[in-house]
Amino acid sequence: MWEQIRSNQIRSVVLTIGMGALLILIGYFLGLYFDSAITGLVIAILLWAILSLVAYFQGDSILLGMSRAKKITPDDHPRLYNVVEEMKIASGLEKMPDIYIIDDPALNAFATGRDPNRASVAITSGLLQKLNRDELQGVIGHEISHVKNRDVLLMAMCSVLLGTIVLLAWYGSRFLIFGGAGSRRSSSSGGGGGAQIIILVVALVFMILAPIFAQLIYFAVSRKREYLADASSALYTRYPEGLASALEKLGASTGQLKSANKATAPMYIVNPFRKKGLKASDLTSTHPPISERIRILRAMAGASFNDYDQVYRQVHGGKGVVPAASLAAATVPIATVKLEGEAGELNEIQRARETSDVMWRLDNYKTITCDCGAKLRLPPNFKEPQIKCPHCGRTHKI
Amino acid sequence: MIPGIIIGVIVVVVGIFLWANYNGLVRLRNQVKNAWAQIDVQLKRRYDLIPNLMETVKGYMKHERETLEAVTKARNIAQQASSAGAGERAKAEGELSSALSRLLVVVERYPDLKANQNFLALQEELTSTENKISFSRQFYNDSVLKFNNKTHMFPSNVVASMFAFKAGEFFEVTLAAEREAPKVSFTQ
Numbered sequence: 001m002w003e004q005i006r007s008n009q010i011r012s013v014v015l016t017i018g019m020g021a022l023l024i025l026i027g028y029f030l031g032l033y034f035d036s037a038i039t040g041l042v043i044a045i046l047l048w049a050i051l052s053l054v055a056y057f058q059g060d061s062i063l064l065g066m067s068r069a070k071k072i073t074p075d076d077h078p079r080l081y082n083v084v085e086e087m088k089i090a091s092g093l094e095k096m097p098d099i100y101i102i103d104d105p106a107l108n109a110f111a112t113g114r115d116p117n118r119a120s121v122a123i124t125s126g127l128l129q130k131l132n133r134d135e136l137q138g139v140i141g142h143e144i145s146h147v148k149n150r151d152v153l154l155m156a157m158c159s160v161l162l163g164t165i166v167l168l169a170w171y172g173s174r175f176l177i178f179g180g181a182g183s184r185r186s187s188s189s190g191g192g193g194g195a196q197i198i199i200l201v202v203a204l205v206f207m208i209l210a211p212i213f214a215q216l217i218y219f220a221v222s223r224k225r226e227y228l229a230d231a232s233s234a235l236y237t238r239y240p241e242g243l244a245s246a247l248e249k250l251g252a253s254t255g256q257l258k259s260a261n262k263a264t265a266p267m268y269i270v271n272p273f274r275k276k277g278l279k280a281s282d283l284t285s286t287h288p289p290i291s292e293r294i295r296i297l298r299a300m301a302g303a304s305f306n307d308y309d310q311v312y313r314q315v316h317g318g319k320g321v322v323p324a325a326s327l328a329a330a331t332v333p334i335a336t337v338k339l340e341g342e343a344g345e346l347n348e349i350q351r352a353r354e355t356s357d358v359m360w361r362l363d364n365y366k367t368i369t370c371d372c373g374a375k376l377r378l379p380p381n382f383k384e385p386q387i388k389c390p391h392c393g394r395t396h397k398i
Numbered sequence: 399m400i401p402g403i404i405i406g407v408i409v410v411v412v413g414i415f416l417w418a419n420y421n422g423l424v425r426l427r428n429q430v431k432n433a434w435a436q437i438d439v440q441l442k443r444r445y446d447l448i449p450n451l452m453e454t455v456k457g458y459m460k461h462e463r464e465t466l467e468a469v470t471k472a473r474n475i476a477q478q479a480s481s482a483g484a485g486e487r488a489k490a491e492g493e494l495s496s497a498l499s500r501l502l503v504v505v506e507r508y509p510d511l512k513a514n515q516n517f518l519a520l521q522e523e524l525t526s527t528e529n530k531i532s533f534s535r536q537f538y539n540d541s542v543l544k545f546n547n548k549t550h551m552f553p554s555n556v557v558a559s560m561f562a563f564k565a566g567e568f569f570e571v572t573l574a575a576e577r578e579a580p581k582v583s584f585t586q
Contacts, residue, residue: 078519082526089436090533092429092541133525238536 015221016154019161022210023048026165029203030172048164055160056153060112060120069100069122070362077101077358080128083136084121087144090236097121097147101128103359107253110268111143112152119147129348129355130249138233138243142269145232151225158218165214173207176200223288230293231308234300240308244297251290368396419557426545430566433538434484437569440530441480441491447527448473448498451520455501458511465501472497484567495528535569542566 023044031040074081084099093116100122107127113119121143146152234240250270271287299311360367364380372392388395452466472494479490511517546565549558
């Protein structure tokens with residue numbers, strides 16, 4: 001597995017360097033037009049460095065804060081905590097990641113954190129109540145493998161690079177078209193007017209093309225990572241059907257996540273912006289089509305990387321998604337008898353009640369269950385010593 | 399002069415080879431050790447859960463003395479075997495696993511018990527602990543496989559035998575009882 005992560009890192013690093021080269025070229029062209037190429041380079045790199053530092057040190061708290069995720073303790077939701085711990089053990093991760101719940105009926109989940117020792121897993125309350133234990137395990141396995149394979153940091157850094165390129169290209173092209181052009185030309189010491197125009201045209205074309213290229217690279221990196229995380233999840237859980245059936249539920253829903261935006265999209269388990277009936281076209285999506293991910297998982301003969309890769313190659317033709325170095329592993333059978341998992345499994349209504357209890361508690365509401373079955377939710381600023389049940393009239397001490 | 403350079407180069411190459419392989423072996427051996435510790439933590443957690451479970455279940459399941467005693471007995475045997483080697487220990491733990499799963503099947507006949515909040519919480523803990531045991535076993539065996547491959551395959555086996563790295567023992571639960579565990583479909 002280590003070999004796989006390493007060679008995968010190399011491939012991703014090459015793609016990232018490609019994006020870095022785009023950034024440098026943009027800075028160069030911008031600078032070239034405004035007197036000195038060096039100034040442009042410095043501005044581009046400085047902007048990128050600042051954004052990267054912010055993303056590196058604050059990225060996870062920004063992301064979690066933006067999605068208004070709430071951190072939970074083992075007592076808040078024992079099943080979720082247990083499932084995360086199970087996947088932490090299966091993946092050999094050293095530190096238990098923090099667990100967050102996002103209060104949103106949309107179905108999604110993501111992992112964040114710059115390294116495996118500072119990782120967080122977040123899941124929406126909608127998804128939490130929709131999935132049974134095996135499906136939840138599949139989804140968490142997928143997220144934990146993003147942490148384990150260090151996809152999180154790579155994708156964060158990639159999205160910062162992309163953001164910088166888009167930003168520079170946007171301002172740059174506007175400068176070239178409207179503002180700076182005229183004044184700059186008069187200030188430069190005459191002559192070489194033809195060369196100036198050629199540079200202007202080349203720079204303009206480049207400014208338009210660079211963000212598109214950068215985005216395609218970004219999407220390529222992101223999609224590859226999704227397939228790999230699916231393969232890892234199947235390997236950890238030894239049960240590809242769990243993730244497959246979870247993805248089926250995810251694919252059937254069309255609710256868009258309120259707090260997601262384009263920059264954070266690749267962090268989620270499925271694209272938060274998908275539309276119903278729209279099969280995402282291959283090049284311009286951060287995620288592979290869900291139906292295809294399900295098809296691969298369901299066709300696996302065993303639970304190893306090798307099995308995943310074989311099906312992947314049948315579906316796509318050509319090269320597999322898992323690097324060759326990690327394919328040599330022994331055969332890994334799929335777990336079939338999930339005895340304990342089935343006994344005592346909550347159904348969807350029970351899970352919905354359980355999740356809503358957790359969400360109220362996380363908002364510091366107090367819940368009193370009346371003997372008549374009604375649940376009284378008391379807001380944190382409720383100071384009365386007792387309350388009457390509006391349903392049956394019993395009084396409860398607080 | 400030239401022979402000196404050649405000897406120097408050879409020494410450096412051999413040094414790097416030893417260094418890299420030795421470190422790789424140590425890293426894997428530590429991983430095996432950590433993985434084993436993780437199994438240990440989960441097995442101990444199961445020993446701790448069982449008395450609580452028995453306490454909760456006892457009142458409801460008056461007619462299942464045999465099943466309950468089998469679990470308690472298997473737990474005590476497993477705890478005694480906890481200082482033994484991986485092979486013997488795996489066998490005792492396997493017996494405990496199957497005794498527990500028999501108990502959880504029997505529980506289905508007691509709707510009152512299944513409605514008990516305390517029992518539900520314990521059952522979730524037990525289910526999860528069983529999962530954690532098998533996941534930690536899975537990771538341990540993967541680690542042992544990797545470590546053993548490295549101690550047996552050329553060229554790292556040269557370094558392994560030089561510094562006396564011993565191959566690890568797998569933790570396999572392959573007893574008949576587990577495979578015979580009754581398949582039951584629960585309807586909800």
